[in-house]
Amino acid sequence: MCVLAHVLEDAGIATVVLASMRPVAKRMNVPRVLYCEFPLGRPLGMPDNAQFQHGVLAAAFDLLNAPSGPVLVDYPEVVEAVETPLACALPPRYDPDIAPSIDEAQGLRAAYDRAVARRGATEVGRAVDADGVAAALGDLERVAAGEHWKEVYGPRLDTIAIAHDIRAYYQEAALELAGGPPPGARQAEAWFYEETEAGKTLAAARDALTEQEAPSGITFYMQPVGR
Amino acid sequence: MSSDQVMRDMMANLPVPEFESTPWASSPPLSEATVAIVTSAGLHRADQERFEGRGDTSYRMLDRGDRELILGHWSSNFDRAAYVSDHNVVYPIDRLEELAADGTIGAVAPRHVAFAGNQPDTVSEVRLDTGPAAAAEFRADGVDVAILTPV
Numbered sequence: 001m002c003v004l005a006h007v008l009e010d011a012g013i014a015t016v017v018l019a020s021m022r023p024v025a026k027r028m029n030v031p032r033v034l035y036c037e038f039p040l041g042r043p044l045g046m047p048d049n050a051q052f053q054h055g056v057l058a059a060a061f062d063l064l065n066a067p068s069g070p071v072l073v074d075y076p077e078v079v080e081a082v083e084t085p086l087a088c089a090l091p092p093r094y095d096p097d098i099a100p101s102i103d104e105a106q107g108l109r110a111a112y113d114r115a116v117a118r119r120g121a122t123e124v125g126r127a128v129d130a131d132g133v134a135a136a137l138g139d140l141e142r143v144a145a146g147e148h149w150k151e152v153y154g155p156r157l158d159t160i161a162i163a164h165d166i167r168a169y170y171q172e173a174a175l176e177l178a179g180g181p182p183p184g185a186r187q188a189e190a191w192f193y194e195e196t197e198a199g200k201t202l203a204a205a206r207d208a209l210t211e212q213e214a215p216s217g218i219t220f221y222m223q224p225v226g227r
Numbered sequence: 228m229s230s231d232q233v234m235r236d237m238m239a240n241l242p243v244p245e246f247e248s249t250p251w252a253s254s255p256p257l258s259e260a261t262v263a264i265v266t267s268a269g270l271h272r273a274d275q276e277r278f279e280g281r282g283d284t285s286y287r288m289l290d291r292g293d294r295e296l297i298l299g300h301w302s303s304n305f306d307r308a309a310y311v312s313d314h315n316v317v318y319p320i321d322r323l324e325e326l327a328a329d330g331t332i333g334a335v336a337p338r339h340v341a342f343a344g345n346q347p348d349t350v351s352e353v354r355l356d357t358g359p360a361a362a363a364e365f366r367a368d369g370v371d372v373a374i375l376t377p378v
Contacts, residue, residue: 001265001267001375002243003244003350003353003358004265004267004342004353004358004361005375006246006250006354007354007358007359008265008358008362008373009249009250009251009252010250010362011359011363011365011366012252012366013252013362013365013366013370013372013373014252014253014254014372014373015252015265015373015374015375016372016373016374016375017375018374018375018376018377019377020235020377020378021235021238021239022235023238023239023240024238024239024241024243027243028243028244028246029247029248029249030249031249031250031251031252039231039305039306039309040231040234040304040305040306040378041305041306041307041309041310041317041378042306042309042316042317043266043316043317043376043377043378044315044316044317044322044376045316046316047309047310047312047313047316048312048313050315050321050322050325053315053316053319054322054325054326057322057326060374061257061331061332061372064254064257064372068251069249069251070249080229081229081230081231081306083230119295120294120295121295121296121297122297123297123298123311125297158280160280160301160303161280163303164301167303168307171307171308171311172311175311175312182308182309182312182313183308185231185306185308185309186230186231186306187308188306188308189230189306189308221302221303222303223303224230224304225234225237225304226228226230226233227230
């Protein structure tokens with residue numbers, strides 16, 4: 001972002017960066033920075049809150065009045081992440097003959113489909129689509145149970161994309177089931193990793209991959225830093 | 228410590244490209260300015276090519292009317308659910324439309340730009356190639372001001 005600010009200014013376009021990393025913005029001599037201490041992933045602070053978003057934009061545009069730079073201003077309101085899990089019911093166990101994670105994923109399908117119909121888009125689809133989520137969990141179950149990842153996947157394994165798709169499928173279903181205003185930042189993440197069978201499967205598979213000494217590029221993005 | 232603070236601490240000491248000076252473009256009064264969004268969230272339409280994993284220096288042009296864009300940034304280390312609830316929390320295009328309608332800004336740019344934020348430390352391709360190419364597209368569209376939104 002900060003590099004692009006330099007490039008755009010060099011081309012004659014005035015910029016304001018809504019920075020989320022204050023020291024990085026400061027060290028890079030960016031012309032105009034509004035540092036916003038909001039949860040990462042929310043540069044405008046609050047979803048479904050036009051008034052709050054307009055407040056941030058007004059403060060950003062105000063920096064265009066500075067006669068010279070660099071200018072770095074802290075936005076006065078801080079928004080904290082909420083790390084308690086989203087309150088969202090999980091489907092009851094339905095088919096005892098399949099792994100709990102697969103049973104659970106299938107039970108969330110109707111909510112996921114409603115979410116996609118409502119929004120008209122889905123984040124699922126980097127490695128698998130919604131139809132492939134159950135099979136993707138099945139593969140992770142095999143790794144978690146001790147099979148070597150190369151036997152399950154062959155030489156190439158894109159766990160970043162697989163983990164992304166499973167988590168996105170769950171989170172889109174959860175937002176639909178929970179209803180109401182958007183949850184605090186990290187609440188959907190906490191629900192997925194702490195309460196769902198799929199989250200537990202992903203964690204177990206990552207532990208197994210680590211034991212198998214799979215390259216760190218395979219394991220690193222399976223869970224957020226700190227989990 | 229919160230996950231966001233862990234990330235902020237991790238990033239605080241990363242090497243960054245050095246810029247000895249600060250360029251400074253002037254803009255017309257805001258009420259006459261054409262405003263565009265640049266995001267590093269890797270947004271793209273379903274019919275556009277996805278961003279590759281780490282180190283994809285390309286960009287996507289987004290038309291003013293595009294909505295329901297896909298969040299193509301690869302990291303798992305930020306809240307992705309907020310964007311699903313409201314794209315404006317990352318890409319405040321509806322807010323810009325409101326500001327244009329009430330005369331606060333001159334116009335909403337016809338096109339906006341998305342890069343993907345996971346970049347190599349040098350960022351030299353963005354600096355020398357794709358960044359200037361995106362800037363040239365903005366200039367062709369008469370963009371005066373850009374708001375940059377990272378995730």
